[in-house]
Amino acid sequence: MAQAVTPFPVAAQLKPPEQAIWKRAMFSLIRAKWPLLALGILGVVVVMALFAQQIVPRDPNRQVLVERLLEPFHRDENGTMQYLLGTDGLGRDLWSRIIYGAQISLAVGLMAVAVGGLMGTTLGIIAGYRGGWVDDTIMRIADIQLAFPFILLAIMVLVVLGPGVWNLVPVLGIGQWVTYARIARGQTISQREKEYVEAARSMGAGDWRIMLRAILPNVIAPLIVIASFNVASAILAEASLSFLGLGVPPTVPTWGGILNESRDQILAGKWWPAFFPGLAIMLTVLSLNILGDWLRDFLDPRLRGR
Amino acid sequence: MGQYIVRRLLQSVIVIMGVTLLSFLTLHLAGDPTYFYVSERASEEEIIATRIKLGFDKPLPEQYLNFVGGLLRGDLGTSIRSRKPAIELVMERLPATLELTFFAMFISISVAIPIGIIAAIRRGTAADGGIMLMAMFGQSMPSFWLGIMLIIFVGLQLRLLPISGHVPIIQPLTEGNFNEALANLPSAIRFLIMPGITIGLFSLSRNARLVRSSMLEVLSQDYVVTARSKGLSERAVIMRHAFRNALIPIVTMLGLEFGFLLSGVVVTETVFSWPGVGRLVTNAITQRDIPVVQAAVVVFSAMFIFINLLVDIIYAQLDPRIRLR
């Protein structure tokens, strides 16, 4: 965007050149060891998700009832290891399901954040920029959203529409939009009177153009930080909704769903069907949080250099 | 200030209307709730008769206006399933849910503040790293899984705490039975610990991190540096200057925190057989007992609004720079 012929020379000056950001980010990452590890874990998960179809050793939904609940690294009488992480209660390959689960859980998390982030940012910037009754209306809707306990709304919508990825994503997204809206609004109000916005306005740029090209780039940093935490909480929320029977249908493997289907097995002493998806959730959420922390420290100038 | 409160209360009426309209529409989107009130083997005539009996044959706007009319008169309708006033059903479960929520809040704050401060003061040491790692783990576990683990290991294997159930404290208090509440207290707390941790661990971890980072921010501020250079003892610096200011973002969080914890009760009450509103309302949703859902939604959002108003007022007391308008 910065490379485009910009009518906002002042704005362009305020932003550091892109390359420098990437270079600084890289150095900062290498200096702090934990975020690097987190990035590595997330990298593995993303690769698993992207190439699930190519990696999986077996069809994740293929059942062999007589081979149910085999232990991890179990070898059959020929000494071959058919199932790396064992099988679940229907005799499906746990490893394949976790790989596919990465794809769907990540997709759900990212899409929910995309829905919530897009909606919240748009409304927040409009509210902050326009002010007046537009601001009042949007913020009142935000109040309604906040006063409605998220889980009740989620249960209601999912009970009514039925479980499924395409019902889950908007629900999780709607549960988040207020956070983005409030921050975007606050940032917009503080940017609204800055000289580069004034400059753009005096050059005859329309409101939408100003909001999109001048304000948005300057309010996006804190929103990205929030987004990284919210991907994590969307993955956890999906797990909780699975427990209530409202996640995705059991034919679609998600980490939360696999974990939930195996909750009876914990007491039965069969630890693996609950352990591995739990581990996957924990590592991913942990990594996202660590990375979010680092990103916040990196992007927030007040905290930089600590 | 008084004007501010009146204005906020007026706004909250609009918010509550919005909330009830939202839940009303959602529940009716599902189609005819009548099928939840007839036997699996009922005939077509019975189904039609039941629909008329329950008033589901009327147009939706009329049904909603009837509800709003009732709400304004303070009447939230009668539970279809149990034939009791819906608000009564919610109020008789509310004490159990409040006990759980407040206890979780208590655990969360009373642990998060000290460990957050320790982590901030000892920034970069093993203690800091350990506390922050634990906090990260606490934020990465689905609550039902944590609850079942606690039941199996702490309840069943170690036999340290009761597995499930509830001993009331608030309910005898509301009946004026102070002695009973006091007698119940020790066992009530034992029953509260595991579900309290299940709900509270996530926010405990989040708060610990919040305390740490806001302490760090405050400790680097000019006035703290000045206080230090004036030769004040480190304890005085932290307690009198740093802590008070670090509290501000935490208090801001509390209001939202309450709503967040309320969301956690649905799963936790199910795992620990806790007789609270979370289970009432989940069952009411699956059974389409619409008056009960509406009553619970009204009570929850009213509580949320009230607590946030309270938080805003406390906030203004803590930070003299803020004026309520």
Add this chain to the structure above:
Amino acid sequence: MNAKRLQLAVLLSALAVLVTVMPVFAQQMPDENTLIIGQSVDVGALDPASVNSRAEANIFFHVFGTLFEIGDDGVLRPYLATEYSISEDGKEWTFTLNEGLTCHDGEALTAEDVAYSFERAMDPANAFTGNTAGFALPAIGYQGMRVDGDLQVTVITDRYQTPNLRLALISEVYIHCKDSYSALSLEEAGQNPIGSGPYRFVEWVPDDYIRLEAVEGYTLRPTNFQTQIWRVIPEASTRVAELIAGNVDVIANVPPDQIEAINASGTAEVQAVAGTRRIYVGFQFGENFADAPGYEALQKTEVRVALQYAVDVPTICETLLGTTCERASSMVNPPNNNPNLSPYPFDPAKAEELLDAAGYPRNADGVRFETTLMGPRGRYLNDANVVQAIGQYLSDVGVKTTVDIRDWADYRQLISPKEVGPMFFLGTGGGTWDALYDMADLSGPDAGTNYTNWQNEEWFTLWDSLANIRDLDEERTVINQMLEIFYNDPPWLLLYFQPDFYGVSNRLNWNSRRDEWIVIYNATLK
């Protein structure tokens, strides 16, 4: 330094927590006069005329008497009534009551009260739903009641019906007293049941427990424990943990995979019983599914028969239900089924052969035709997993099956309007006392419970002819004939009768029943 002080404070508070925790080593075990039962759902209300769930019926059965009692062996025995007589045309049934009966508030229980119990249930002003008003009494063709004296009361119906079936349905009406209940509003009646059975209602803490106390001097049924506490424990793992810890005596709905853990605990054992609930996959004949995938193929009797061979029911039982079970050969529970019919064996080769012959060979992808199997989650034993397993078996013989699983609350909405298909998984309650009770699902092509919209003319003609048959042997012949029709032109993919698992504490002598009822007044300590 101050951090040290803070650490000390943390340590102290941790200690305080531990001190509160420690004394619990002695847990609150039930004493010898108290029996604790764990159910998975709470009652909605406690009005004896409004029975909406098994959990409610279990409480009512201990608080209220019935005219006759359905035993666990399917035999009907006198209870509040000593005997009955049937009028010439079979439409009027007169019951004679025991002398000296009372309700729990001391009111004498006479014929007038029995009549009131029926009339109150059916009074349109009360708008009752559920088993009594919605199923049992309409099913006998209830017309009204007549009081013939202090101890004689007559149930008037509009038709003849086979005696065992009618007696069982009448025995599902819970008897309560007129004076006490006519003084109560509907709301009060739903909170404070005034019973006529061996146990008296004391307290209901919603979603927590119901407490019952033995009625002193009750002679019709034993009261071996002074107190019964019916706890609500929704999560299966929690229920099992409480049983193993010895805090609960009996639990229902043990997950099959946790049976071993209970049996190995040394404190409790699992009782497995062959339940009466008939689990099947229905083939949808209704026109509104005409465009659904596989609908056309499934209209062919040959295809429906072929699919019976494709599913390995015994293996499903052993792996997913944790027990061995015999595959159903009809919709009727043994021993009332047709003994000449043997269950379809698992024979995928034969299934493929029959599908080839029916005109559905495998195409290049190995697919014969595609279809959808709908099923619920959270209603029947391990339902979602069984549905997925069936989908796999059908796909294995080339019928590519998409499994569509819905939450029970969502699914049950689709069942009554018959909006499930082209194949759907369902379980409907059955009985041990009469074949016709089980066959009443298909009492007419338009019957509300004919969920498949099955239109076999022969079957329905024979069903109608039953109304005129009084001779039980002749009736049996027709029943067997009908079940054969059902077997050869199957509207259901026959599966199994749902096994039920009860976890029972080792301190208890008690036998579970086949019909999902928990009748526990006869339990004793070992």
